[in-house]
Amino acid sequence: MSKPHRLRPPRNDLVDALVLEVHGLVHDQGWLADRALERVLRRERKLWANERRTVAEAVYGILRSQGQLDWLLGGKPDLATRYAAWLVRTGGATVPEAARRVAVQASALAGLEGGDARIAAIADPMEKLAVEASLPRWIVERLVAERGEEEARALAKVVNARAPLTVRANLLVNDREKLRARLAEEGVGAEPTRFSPWGLVLDGHQNAFALASFQDGGFEIQDEGSQLIALACGARPGKLVVDACSGAGGKALALAAEMHNKGDLFALDSDPGRLDEGKRRARRAHVHNLRTRPVPAGPEAAAAIADLEGRADVVLVDAPCSGLGTLRRKPDARWRLKPDDPERFAVLQKELLGRFAALVKPGGRLVYATCAMGRTENADVAEHAEKVLGLLPAPLAPLLGAERAAALGVEGNRLELFPHKHGTDGFFMAAFTRPK
Ligand SMILES: C[S@@+](CC[C@H](N)C(=O)[O-])C[C@H]1O[C@@H](n2cnc3c(N)ncnc32)[C@H](O)[C@@H]1O
Numbered sequence: 001m002s003k004p005h006r007l008r009p010p011r012n013d014l015v016d017a018l019v020l021e022v023h024g025l026v027h028d029q030g031w032l033a034d035r036a037l038e039r040v041l042r043r044e045r046k047l048w049a050n051e052r053r054t055v056a057e058a059v060y061g062i063l064r065s066q067g068q069l070d071w072l073l074g075g076k077p078d079l080a081t082r083y084a085a086w087l088v089r090t091g092g093a094t095v096p097e098a099a100r101r102v103a104v105q106a107s108a109l110a111g112l113e114g115g116d117a118r119i120a121a122i123a124d125p126m127e128k129l130a131v132e133a134s135l136p137r138w139i140v141e142r143l144v145a146e147r148g149e150e151e152a153r154a155l156a157k158v159v160n161a162r163a164p165l166t167v168r169a170n171l172l173v174n175d176r177e178k179l180r181a182r183l184a185e186e187g188v189g190a191e192p193t194r195f196s197p198w199g200l201v202l203d204g205h206q207n208a209f210a211l212a213s214f215q216d217g218g219f220e221i222q223d224e225g226s227q228l229i230a231l232a233c234g235a236r237p238g239k240l241v242v243d244a245c246s247g248a249g250g251k252a253l254a255l256a257a258e259m260h261n262k263g264d265l266f267a268l269d270s271d272p273g274r275l276d277e278g279k280r281r282a283r284r285a286h287v288h289n290l291r292t293r294p295v296p297a298g299p300e301a302a303a304a305i306a307d308l309e310g311r312a313d314v315v316l317v318d319a320p321c322s323g324l325g326t327l328r329r330k331p332d333a334r335w336r337l338k339p340d341d342p343e344r345f346a347v348l349q350k351e352l353l354g355r356f357a358a359l360v361k362p363g364g365r366l367v368y369a370t371c372a373m374g375r376t377e378n379a380d381v382a383e384h385a386e387k388v389l390g391l392l393p394a395p396l397a398p399l400l401g402a403e404r405a406a407a408l409g410v411e412g413n414r415l416e417l418f419p420h421k422h423g424t425d426g427f428f429m430a431a432f433t434r435p436k
Pocket residue numbers: 226244245246247248249250251252268269270271274295296297298318319320321352371
């Protein structure tokens with residue numbers, strides 16, 4: 001009789017080969033880690049569930065600790081050596097075991113010996129934190145310059161931990177309590193989020209997409225910070241709402257729920273493929289008032305949105321950004337980003353803000369949001385909105401609720417969210433109104 005699956009230990013030879021293949025796609029061919037994993041794991045139909053998990057955990061783990069491993073190994077090791085080093089550093093294997101398993105020279109792993117003590121002895125505090133946290137030095141320098149060393153350290157720690165699996169109850173289908181009861185019937189425990197009135201944090205490592213409660217539109221997977229941005233928009237039934245950088249519609253679906261499907265919700269984006277994905281999601285979520293419209297990326301966009309000029313009650317500009325706030329969900333992003341990315345994105349953010357602010361009607365609301373951390377893409381752009389575009393700051397508390405706003409640390413029209421403080425991804429939002 002075969003053993004029940006959950007008791008079978010993963011087949012290491014299979015797991016090791018797949019880890020190296022996925023890591024190779026990310027490292028050598030520039031694939032996004034999520035995509036590379038999805039592609040390879042989908043092909044491997046006979047893999048057991050625990051093997052899939054083991055491969056994913058190893059790939060993400062190696063990508064997270066790449067900076068530290070490379071420092072310990074003294075340079076740029078080949079991928080197999082890096083993987084073997086990761087096995088040793090995470091306590092999974094001794095040097096000889098790991099070397100044999102991944103077929104590398106045990107001598108290549110010599111740098112691991114006394115690793116923690118060597119890291120502790122690094123004299124330059126920036127380099128030390130960069131190695132400890134396995135982050136590029138320029139990210140550490142920015143964090144320390146803006147938030148001080150202690151906070152940077154706390155932040156770096158959270159960024160290297162697994163992010164919670166947070167969902168938003170779709171109010172067009174159920175409410176949070178009904179969803180929670182339904183999840184319980186499906187064997188999934190869930191706790192209400194700390195700040196969002198719609199959120200639940202699911203237990204364990206669920207494949208949430210496979211749940212019937214997901215497939216029939218009961219919830220969306222969405223970080224609590226994104227939920228709060230949607231809440232801050234104040235979208236209401238019957239209004240004209242524009243989600244100017246809608247992507248695959250994460251926030252647009254929350255706006256539609258706030259509108260009870262009544263009124264006009266325009267989802268714009270320069271990437272038609274993402275808008276199509278948003279349409280599919282809208283169907284599952286029972287959203288009926290969403291209209292997608294691809295817009296050119298450059299100034300020609302003005303003509304494509306001229307009919308909406310000065311008409312919107314609410315405009316959300318969830319701008320393209322460096323994504324520095326989402327490092328804990330995208331362990332490979334830190335190695336992809338460039339030191340001048342925040343400045344580069346800020347130029348685009350100011351341009352888009354100007355373009356889409358023209359759609360807000362006098363007295364209407366504009367919410368600017370990013371999933372970035374740091375002044376350049378956030379406070380500096382919000383300042384531009386006031387000083388150059390002539391928008392007026394609009395307080396967040398009336399829409400978030402006074403108590404919630406105080407607990408979150410709202411400052412007037414602005415809020416910064418941090419993983420180590422709020423348990424959310426890193427986000428920024430600022431609300432404005434157009435003068436009458
Ligand atoms: C942060 S993502 C949006 C995420 C989305 N709002 C959500 O909640 O799922 C930023 C989006 O801006 C879009 N974008 C980039 N340049 C743009 C432009 N010039 N005009 C409109 N959208 C643009 C990108 O295609 C991307 O989908």
